[in-house]
Amino acid sequence: MQVILAQPRGFCAGVVRAIEIVDRALVKHGAPVYVRHEIVHNKHVVEGLRQKGARFVEELEEVPGGAVTIFSAHGVSREVVADAQRRELHAIDATCPLVIKVHTQGRQYAAAGRHVILIGHAGHPEVEGTMGQIPGKVILVQNEAEVATLDLPVDAPVAYITQTTLSVDDTRNIIAALAARFTNLVGPNTRDICYATQNRQSAVREMSSRVDVILVIGATNSSNSNRLREIGTESGVPSYLIVDGSELDPAWVRDADVVGITAGASAPEAMVEDVIAALRRLGPVEVSTMEGIVEHAEFRLPAELAGTALAQPASKTTEQRDARLADQTAAG
Structure with missing residues (x-):
């Protein structure tokens, strides 16, 4: 395999x-x-x-x-x-910090007298936090149909912001519906959308043409992990969301020659290794990593913790783990 x-x-x-x-x-x-x-x-x-x-x-x-x-x-x-x-x-x-940026944008729009629309999922902790960070009423919109029901004049000053775990692809149609509905609409540049969400979704779309099955590693309450599974399914590839190797159903991969694996933004690389180990228990496995974007983003720690040393060294980078998995394959 x-x-x-x-x-x-x-x-x-x-x-x-x-x-x-x-x-x-x-x-x-x-x-x-x-x-x-x-x-x-x-x-x-x-x-x-x-x-x-x-x-x-x-x-x-x-x-x-x-x-x-x-x-x-x-x-x-x-x-x-x-x-x-x-x-x-x-x-x-x-x-x-990217969520804080959304909070700041929302407050600026509200201060300018605009009706603030948040594109996101009801009940998600980020959405609840964002709505509570912006003074006044924030209108949550989850899909295009809800745009049509908004009780605002066509020429009302409107601004939109988005949940960070939604990508440019996820929000494009909703933003287009807002633009068609309102004549005075502003919003953040698409470059402000979370880079990690977009990059992971783009990678799954590219991978879907090369694999028979996609395994997405992540939690069932993770918005971005669920979306990765949905994208695989939309691409015509059987796709499954699992927490770790213990949830792998051998029937999913029994007839698969090529299995694609990705992981949501909150899933540790150790769980990727755990799933690979579960696949190895079913038979020989050859592991490779597709070419793609290598992310170098780092965010500063709060000042009070910046000088505190960790008790254990930082975990290996994804690139180092990929090299080790390749070595294991070469060694049989």
């Missing part, structure tokens, strides 16, 4: 930063450190941090007064920030 790994795949810079913030906070302040919601949508990441002393809570009322508290990469509302201040929590913000 041939296995083709998508490039890029897995952790994005925002996820790497968020995990490192929790790690460094544990080193600097000691356990426990409290994290509001899952730091990222991946049970293996969350469990690994829990074993180190992180405690995950749904609401701040579960956190003892004055305790070190980290806001997840998805961001939080102004109300949550104010609540942390009232309770004198030692709050550290792990919100992805």
Whole structure:
């Protein structure tokens, strides 16, 4: 069986930063450190941090007064920030800088007197945080049909922003519907869309023409992982979302000559290796990595943690892991 790994795949810079913030906070302040919601949508990441002393809570009322508290990469509302201040929590913000950029854009549009429309998925933590960061009413739009139902004049001053885990491809039709509906519409440049989301989706589209089956590694509550699976299916390739190798159904790959593997932005590379190991238990596997974009983005840590050394060295890069997997294949 041939296995083709998508490039890029897995952790994005925002996820790497968020995990490192929790790690460094544990080193600097000691356990426990409290994290509001899952730091990222991946049970293996969350469990690994829990074993180190992180405690995950749904609401701040579960956190003892004055305790070190980290806001997840998805961001939080102004109300949550104010609540942390009232309770004198030692709050550290792990919100992805690209999400913060969306918050800033939304506030600027609102200050200019525009109706702010957020393109995103109802109930997603990032959407809830973004809507709570922008003064006034923010209108959530999830699809083109909802654009037609908006109760706003055609010439109303309107601005749109987008959930970062949606790509240019995901939002294109909705933005086009807004442009057709309103004569005074503004929005961010498409270059402001999350690079990681777009890159991973483009890689799956390219990979789909070369494989018989696609395995997407990620959590069921991960928006970007679910979208990767949908793109594979839309491309005509049977595609399955799995957390790790234990969820692999041998029937999915029984008749496949070439299996494609990708991973959502919150899925660690160790889970890619775990799935490959599960495939090897079914028979000989030859692993290669498709050509693609190599991401070099890095986001700064909060100043209070920048000088804190990690107890363990950083994990291997995707490129180093790819080289090791290739060596394993060559060795049989």
